[in-house]
Amino acid sequence: MGHHSCCSKQKVKRGLWSPEEDEKLINCITTYGHGCWSSVPQLAGLQRCGKSCRLRWTNYLRPDLKRGSFSPQEAALIIELHSILGNKWAQIAKHLPGRTDNEVKNFWNSSIKKKLIPHEVNPAFASFSSDHIHNSRSHGSEEGFFTLNTNPNLGSQPQDQLDLPIVPSPMPSLGLDYHDDFNNILKLEQTSYASNFVDHFLPPFQLPSNNSSSCESSSWSLGYQPHCQYDPNVQQLQNFSFNEAAAAQYNNIGNELMVPISMASSAPAAYEIIDSNACGMPILYPSDTQELDSLAKLSCFTSGHGSHPQDLQFPSNQLECIKAIMSSLPSSSSSL
DNA sequence: AATTCTCGCAACCGCCTTTAT
């Protein structure tokens, strides 16, 4: 396979960029903009392909880039979003101002993934189906409880039939009132993880309802039934098949939890449901969720005062767990 | 001190999608 068309037409330099090249590119972009990347090399006097220029600019030279280590909040957000979006680095990066998809991807591959994969406990990679959960709970089976690398974004399913991975937050403390050190979870063997998964993630998920019968129903244990579908075009959860009784419960919880029963088009993902309980924050789902992006649904994050991840507030126990993650990472420094 | 190993990061590759003709 040859190179990109814009690269094959001329001799292009490869490898690391020199400061002189950077300066030329910056001058060119600031002067002319980058309406057409293929013309940038000529305008800038660079022997690079337009694609390379675009990459250099977006990943390194852009003035709004934030350099340096990822904060625990950013790491937490990456993990959370990855559990939702999979390896959609560009989508994830959009929620991290000043971070590029490449940066997020590298951070994930070099730090987070490494931390999770060796123990084969990577909920962010796991996709659960209601059948998995049903089978696991009803039959006590541990085998096949979850599958790795079945992220819908990596699969070949039709775009309108992608199963959203309804997985509990890989950061338990984010979604649950979870007091164990996250590293302890990471150390679980796969089988023990499978068997402990329900205990670790599902039980804390209880509705603060007066009517406990509904909460104790088997269906409620699957309150986040993974029947929602994922539309990659809008990056929205759609057609969430939500247990009606549970939804009704939701609707009756206090005055602040305004989750409409008709959640077919504005369904919460697992983290949304869980967060409402764990974070002690009301979930306010607007009637029109078209503009509600994934980040906005992260109630734990949106409970903070700022609009940017770095400004987000975490409950103290969550911060502790995130700190544990970050401190265990080789080179990431905590900014807390 | 020299060598090997490990790790993080920048950049490239190739595929897919979007846009223009």
Next chain:
DNA sequence: GATAAAGGCGGTTGCGAGAAT
């Protein structure tokens, strides 16, 4: 509608720096 060009994205590679032996 078909084709080509360009843009965008995710996966992978290679290099350099620091750590370990």
